[in-house]
Structure formats: structure tokens, C-alpha cells
Amino acid sequence: QVQLVESGGGLVQAGGSLRLSCAASGRTFSMYAMGWFRQAPGNEREFVAAISWSGGTTYYADSVKGRFTISRDNTKNTVYLQMNSLKPEDTAVYYCAAGQRGPTWSPKSYDYWGQGTQVTVSS
Numbered sequence: 001q002v003q004l005v006e007s008g009g010g011l012v013q014a015g016g017s018l019r020l021s022c023a024a025s026g027r028t029f030s031m032y033a034m035g036w037f038r039q040a041p042g043n044e045r046e047f048v049a050a051i052s053w054s055g056g057t058t059y060y061a062d063s064v065k066g067r068f069t070i071s072r073d074n075t076k077n078t079v080y081l082q083m084n085s086l087k088p089e090d091t092a093v094y095y096c097a098a099g100q101r102g103p104t105w106s107p108k109s110y111d112y113w114g115q116g117t118q119v120t121v122s123s
Contacts, residue, residue, distance in 0.1 A: 002026045002098045002112040009094060009117030012086055016121070020081040022096030022114060030054075030074040033103040035110055036081045038092035038119075048094070049081060050103035059103055064090075086121045093118050 008020040022034070035050040049070035050059045058070055067086075072079040079096060094117050097110035 002029065002032065004096050004098060004112055004114035006094065006096050006114045006117040009119045011120045011122065014086060014088055014121055014123050016086050017082070017084045018086065018119060020083065020094055020096075020117060020119070022079045022081075024077045024079070024098065026077070029077040029098075032098040032100055032112075034070075034072060034079040035097045035099070035103065035105075035107075036070060036079075036094060037097060037107060038090075038094045039116075040092040043092075045095070045107055047105040047107070050105065051079065052103045057103055059105060061105070083119070086119075088121045088123045091119060091121050 003025040006022050033052050036048040037045050038048050039045040047061050051070045055072050067084050069082040096114045098112040099110035101109045
């Protein structure tokens with residue numbers, strides 16, 4: 001069982017930066033691939049970024065590539081999402097997720113989800 005708690009969301013102006021954190025409980029955090037997803041009002045949940053258990057492999061949605069960076073610290077049971085050059089269209093609730101089927105864009109591959117943190121980017 002893994003419990004996930006996101007933090008770091010907030011209100012930022014376009015062009016600004018935020019760093020999201022996702023703290024995981026449990027001693028097996030390093031066995032899980034981690035992903036970040038987001039959901040804006042009226043939209044489906046969409047993939048943002050994913051990272052393998054070792055941190056050696058990462059994937060990004062085209063919409064965030066070059067602006068967002070996913071990383072993890074297995075000694076702290078935490079995964080991060082550094083978001084730079086934020087745009088109003090990045091506004092959404094951001095969720096982290098854990099799964100043992102490898103880093104992937106599909107939400108169906110993740111077994112555990114956090115409650116989400118709101119990111120609002122003003123123009």
C-alpha cells in the first residue's frame with residue numbers, strides 16, 4: 001500500500017515557476033514508477049510526466065516538454081515536478097500516481113493516486 005500527498009501548488013503569473021512535491025508513505029517507494037497527471041475543469045485527466053523507479057527514464061507530454069522536469073529522491077520517498085515558463089493553459093489540479101508497471105502515459109497503469117494540488121496560472 002502506498003499513500004501519496006501532493007504539495008506545492010498555488011497561484012502564479014504566466015512565465016513563472018512552481019515546484020510540486022509528492023511524498024509517499026511505505027518502504028517500497030523505490031519499487032514504483034511515478035507519474036504526474038493533471039485535470040482541468042471539464043477535461044479528462046491527462047498525462048504530464050513519468051519517471052522510472054530508478055529515475056533513469058523519464059517521459060513527458062509534448063505540451064510540457066522543455067518546460068517541466070520530473071525527478072525523484074528515493075531516500076526521501078518523494079517525487080518532484082519542476083514547472084517553468086508556466087502558461088494559463090497549465091491551470092489544473094495536478095495529481096501524482098504510483099504504479100509497478102513501469103513509467104507510462106496511461107493512467108490505467110497506476111495503482112495509487114494522491115488527492116491533488118491546484119495550480120492556477122494567471123495571464
